[in-house]
Amino acid sequence: MAPRLLPFTPGASDAASRARRGRVVTAHGPIETPAFMAVGTRATVTGLTPADLAEVGAQVVLGNTYHLMLRPGPDLFRRVGGIHRFMGWNGPVLTDSGGYQIFSLAADRTVGEEGARFRSYVDGRTHLLSPERSIEMQTAIGSDIMMALDVCLDSTADATALRDAMERTHRWALRSLAARRSEQALFAIVQGGVNADLRRESAGVLAEHPFDGFALGGLAVGDTRAEREHITHFAAELLPADRPRYLMGVGTPADLVHAVSAGIDLFDCVLPTHLAWQGTAFTSTGRVRITRGPAAHADVPLDAGCDCSTCAKFSRAYLHHLFKCSEPLGPRLLSLHNLRHYHALMAEARAAIALGNYAAFAKQKLDAIDRHEHSDRRLGGAALPG
Amino acid sequence: MAPRLLPFTPGASDAASRARRGRVVTAHGPIETPAFMAVGTRATVTGLTPADLAEVGAQVVLGNTYHLMLRPGPDLFRRVGGIHRFMGWNGPVLTDSGGYQIFSLAADRTVGEEGARFRSYVDGRTHLLSPERSIEMQTAIGSDIMMALDVCLDSTADATALRDAMERTHRWALRSLAARRSEQALFAIVQGGVNADLRRESAGVLAEHPFDGFALGGLAVGDTRAEREHITHFAAELLPADRPRYLMGVGTPADLVHAVSAGIDLFDCVLPTHLAWQGTAFTSTGRVRITRGPAAHADVPLDAGCDCSTCAKFSRAYLHHLFKCSEPLGPRLLSLHNLRHYHALMAEARAAIALGNYAAFAKQKLDAIDRHEHSDRRLGGAALPG
Numbered sequence: 151m152a153p154r155l156l157p158f159t160p161g162a163s164d165a166a167s168r169a170r171r172g173r174v175v176t177a178h179g180p181i182e183t184p185a186f187m188a189v190g191t192r193a194t195v196t197g198l199t200p201a202d203l204a205e206v207g208a209q210v211v212l213g214n215t216y217h218l219m220l221r222p223g224p225d226l227f228r229r230v231g232g233i234h235r236f237m238g239w240n241g242p243v244l245t246d247s248g249g250y251q252i253f254s255l256a257a258d259r260t261v262g263e264e265g266a267r268f269r270s271y272v273d274g275r276t277h278l279l280s281p282e283r284s285i286e287m288q289t290a291i292g293s294d295i296m297m298a299l300d301v302c303l304d305s306t307a308d309a310t311a312l313r314d315a316m317e318r319t320h321r322w323a324l325r326s327l328a329a330r331r332s333e334q335a336l337f338a339i340v341q342g343g344v345n346a347d348l349r350r351e352s353a354g355v356l357a358e359h360p361f362d363g364f365a366l367g368g369l370a371v372g373d374t375r376a377e378r379e380h381i382t383h384f385a386a387e388l389l390p391a392d393r394p395r396y397l398m399g400v401g402t403p404a405d406l407v408h409a410v411s412a413g414i415d416l417f418d419c420v421l422p423t424h425l426a427w428q429g430t431a432f433t434s435t436g437r438v439r440i441t442r443g444p445a446a447h448a449d450v451p452l453d454a455g456c457d458c459s460t461c462a463k464f465s466r467a468y469l470h471h472l473f474k475c476s477e478p479l480g481p482r483l484l485s486l487h488n489l490r491h492y493h494a495l496m497a498e499a500r501a502a503i504a505l506g507n508y509a510a511f512a513k514q515k516l517d518a519i520d521r522h523e524h525s526d527r528r529l530g531g532a533a534l535p536g
Numbered sequence: 537m538a539p540r541l542l543p544f545t546p547g548a549s550d551a552a553s554r555a556r557r558g559r560v561v562t563a564h565g566p567i568e569t570p571a572f573m574a575v576g577t578r579a580t581v582t583g584l585t586p587a588d589l590a591e592v593g594a595q596v597v598l599g600n601t602y603h604l605m606l607r608p609g610p611d612l613f614r615r616v617g618g619i620h621r622f623m624g625w626n627g628p629v630l631t632d633s634g635g636y637q638i639f640s641l642a643a644d645r646t647v648g649e650e651g652a653r654f655r656s657y658v659d660g661r662t663h664l665l666s667p668e669r670s671i672e673m674q675t676a677i678g679s680d681i682m683m684a685l686d687v688c689l690d691s692t693a694d695a696t697a698l699r700d701a702m703e704r705t706h707r708w709a710l711r712s713l714a715a716r717r718s719e720q721a722l723f724a725i726v727q728g729g730v731n732a733d734l735r736r737e738s739a740g741v742l743a744e745h746p747f748d749g750f751a752l753g754g755l756a757v758g759d760t761r762a763e764r765e766h767i768t769h770f771a772a773e774l775l776p777a778d779r780p781r782y783l784m785g786v787g788t789p790a791d792l793v794h795a796v797s798a799g800i801d802l803f804d805c806v807l808p809t810h811l812a813w814q815g816t817a818f819t820s821t822g823r824v825r826i827t828r829g830p831a832a833h834a835d836v837p838l839d840a841g842c843d844c845s846t847c848a849k850f851s852r853a854y855l856h857h858l859f860k861c862s863e864p865l866g867p868r869l870l871s872l873h874n875l876r877h878y879h880a881l882m883a884e885a886r887a888a889i890a891l892g893n894y895a896a897f898a899k900q901k902l903d904a905i906d907r908h909e910h911s912d913r914r915l916g917g918a919a920l921p922g
Binding site: 192193194196197198199200201221222226229230236237238446447449459463464465467468471472474475477478479481482483 | 832858
């Protein structure tokens with residue numbers, strides 16, 4: 151049986167919820183959980199340096215195996231000695247398996263038991279992404295935590311399709327474990343869509359094996375917020391308490407606050423950076439679309455309650471001006487702020503758990519978010535889905 | 537007679553050239569000359585923060601009145617109290633007059649003695665840019681140094697056209713001086729193309745008036761490097777030695793090294809930032825096109841002789857990857873490096889002048905640049921014009 155490679159110490163837990171503090175220890179330092187992982191798809195969190203990431207409180211960066219296998223490719227990672235040195239980030243890195251991108255992005259895709267064949271968007275050549283090939287790629291990338299290749303479906307697909315995908319995901323997870331030759335940790339991904347029975351079965355099967363952590367995959371793809379919250383709450387409890395629990399690709403601040411109360415330890419989501427590049431900021435008083443009229447003359451910080459350098463040094467009026475001029479400093483400053491918003495929220499959550507009052511903290515946060523979204527809708531639509 | 541508002545102390549000069557050290561004192565701090573001014577067209581040096589500018593050794597930022605009058609417009613500058621606060625840059629700012637952009641960019645332009653009428657690219661409305669209106673705009677922007685509106689022609693235009701433009705430039709300069717109501721310094725612009733007689737006349741006329749400094753305008757627009765060097769050398773000597781001399785819109789590192797030896801104190805140019813966004817870096821061993829093949833596997837700094845944070849932390853291979861993926865961190869890191877290259881060159885020039893060996897320094901620099909350009913051409917064309 152393969153050894154477990156990722157020390158995880160569950161810490162304080164909350165009396166009135168399943169929220170828990172914890173610490174994951176990697177070769178590149180610890181991750182205090184619950185933690186949000188900044189998404190660095192192509193070995194870069196778009197527009198930001200590793201020093202910027204440290205400034206916003208990022209502990210761990212996520213890289214996308216699908217994109218990195220196509221460019222710059224595994225040979226370059228082997229040559230430079232891995233992603234940490236390549237991108238200049240010395241903290242922990244988690245790589246996904248490529249599964250999500252294969253099923254959502256890849257052209258000319260054919261999937262069989264062996265793996266998925268698809269055409270590269272870089273050079274048009276056909277690639278095979280199998281469980282073994284994904285582990286080989288993630289080994290070359292040199293992440294601290296690898297993910298097993300999974301089969302992703304729309305979470306509301308029919309039960310037969312969800313079962314087939316889940317069972318293949320289990321077989322692929324075991325092949326991934328068998329293929330590992332490095333000291334990198336490996337997480338399995340629980341599938342089953344919004345079907346509670348399948349989620350229970352998936353968690354039960356995978357928990358029998360010495361994975362270093364478990365993820366809930368296939369959420370935030372077609373499900374409603376209520377479905378997502380229900381399945382997260384239900385499935386998180388089925389995962390072994392002695393290993394980290396990772397909710398993949400989720401979500402809004404409200405999603406995170408809820409999922410922490412379900413006992414989730416790790417998150418990733420492109421939302422804070424993607425919305426920043428579109429000109430939308432998360433603030434302590436709701437979402438702000440910086441390109442809209444009211445920002446044009448607003449000689450005030452983006453968020454008076456934020457301690458990031460964007461809020462310390464620049465006004466909404468200046469950010470509005472940068473976006474109106476398509477100046478790249480605008481998205482850079484908004485990304486920095488949005489990532490700080492997420493990381494500060496996680497730091498607050500950790501503090502609340504340590505104090506034993508996470509449930510009260512969560513209620514207050516969720517009430518405030520609902521109030522701002524309601525007020526945004528009443529004012530004519532600064533709110534966004536989720 | 538208007539008072540002179542910009543203390544300038546000429547310092548050490550070089551025995552074997554006309555190079556000189558100096559210090560300009562503005563309300564936002566001193567500028568040690570010779571100095572390069574980073575171009576912050578729209579109140580932002582593209583992609584970089586004021587902290588980045590401080591890191592590369594920038595002393596003074598240039599803003600473009602033409603662009604800023606159209607967006608965000610003078611009212612916003614009045615509301616927020618000027619460009620320093622707006623963009624978060626507390627050092628000196630120089631604004632150009634808008635003349636160059638009117639003659640090179642503006643649509644539906646008609647020019648008369650009063651000024652230039654043109655159509656805004658922001659809202660399609662017609663604007664008048666007159667000497668008085670330019671001063672009014674620059675007053676609202678709140679720069680430390682304003683430029684008088686000038687008439688720009690291709691430097692190789694015929695003598696009659698050059699004379700007409702020059703004479704109108706003189707009338708406009710005096711109207712600008714009369715229009716000033718603030719404590720901001722005002723520079724006049726010497727015109728005359730590549731015609732030595734006109735340059736002599738222009739310098740003579742303008743030097744009779746209490747401008748705080750003098751610029752050479754209308755170069756690097758149609759002239760060859762040899763013509764530009766000849767006129768710079770000739771005209772710089774005609775400008776009063778007790779006031780700063782500014783060579784507008786020039787140029788390459790070689791142009792700067794030469795012009796310093798002619799006694800020029802201030803420079804601005806978009807080249808380091810524009811080329812960075814296209815993937816070209818200035819290095820101590822010549823220009824590097826980071827998108828080209830050799831960079832793909834080069835696990836070495838962009839420039840081993842550079843002390844910027846890009847060269848300290850990232851490899852050519854990583855920069856190549858960022859550009860291949862169209863990731864905005866690539867241009868950001870290259871801009872930072874190119875601006876550091878320019879500012880380090882100016883710092884070296886100041887040190888050489890202080891030591892009295894600028895002529896030797898300049899010869900060594902120009903020889904090295906020529907050698908790298910020759911070698912680039914021999915290798916098939918990494919060299920660029922100039």
